[in-house]
């Protein structure tokens with residue numbers, strides 16, 4: 001079971017079961033929106049901001065991406081070393097080409113990541129993220145997924161989570177604390 | 181003639197013009213109707229709007245219809261234990277004397293089965309059905325995928 005589920009079903013989960021792994025201990029291999037392969041080791045030495053989502057949804061994900069774009073605008077060049085990645089929980093529909101189209105509407109520092117279903121599952125497990133396919137009438141489906149934005153220090157240690165709807169006045173300082 | 185109509189509707193779709201229109205029906209005021217550009221027609225579009233009930237009777241938004249989509253629905257984005265989902269909303273309450281927003285991260289119209297991709301600068305109509313006030317049609321501006329809302333002079337009030 002992934003993190004949040006474990007948190008609810010056990011009385012006292014160890015912190016290591018709830019908090020994302022340090023980036024350096026993660027094991028996924030994904031592909032970015034420019035068709036380049038990306039591994040956790042590629043991010044060594046960089047502060048990192050990651051969130052999970054999918055491009056089919058017109059509400060949560062564009063809203064998060066708009067927020068992130070505004071935070072990055074606020075931070076300006078200070079955030080140039082920050083790795084900012086959207087990891088798709090819907091790799092079936094989110095090909096690198098679709099992600100490229102999608103992220104082109106937002107801050108150019110945001111990258112999209114996708115890959116085989118088992119690598120996405122590995123990434124979700126490493127970040128302690130939950131996601132679930134929900135079938136709709138007419139053959140369509142949507143995805144429920146963890147909506148927070150994860151922050152990591154340059155040495156890969158987990159720093160904090162920015163919750164969905166969290167006030168920008170708190171989000172930007174949280175990011176700033178990972179930049180030095 | 182068809183061409184003429186198309187040209188006319190495109191001319192009328194100046195950005196942020198229609199979203200700032202106010203339409204009233206009975207005690208309800210409907211304004212700031214907007215949508216976001218989509219990647220192709222295979223992904224749903226979204227519909228946001230603000231409804232104010234100036235009367236003394238509670239009402240509710242119970243449905244939407246639009247020529248732009250075959251299966252429009254009302255949804256609500258809910259974040260519980262950090263997990264976002266968007267269940268179908270059977271009706272959206274519009275209590276007496278209050279404003280209700282369909283806005284990013286909350287209630288929204290989900291436009292499934294788009295007849296064509298929505299492009300920034302386009303506009304289309306949506307008919308809202310209220311339990312008591314009945315039907316009203318508004319024009320919806322398509323803003324960029326990144327937009328957070330229409331830029332009206334009276335916005336943020």
Ligand SMILES: [Cu+2]
Pocket residue numbers: 059255256266288289290
């Ligand atoms: Cu929805």
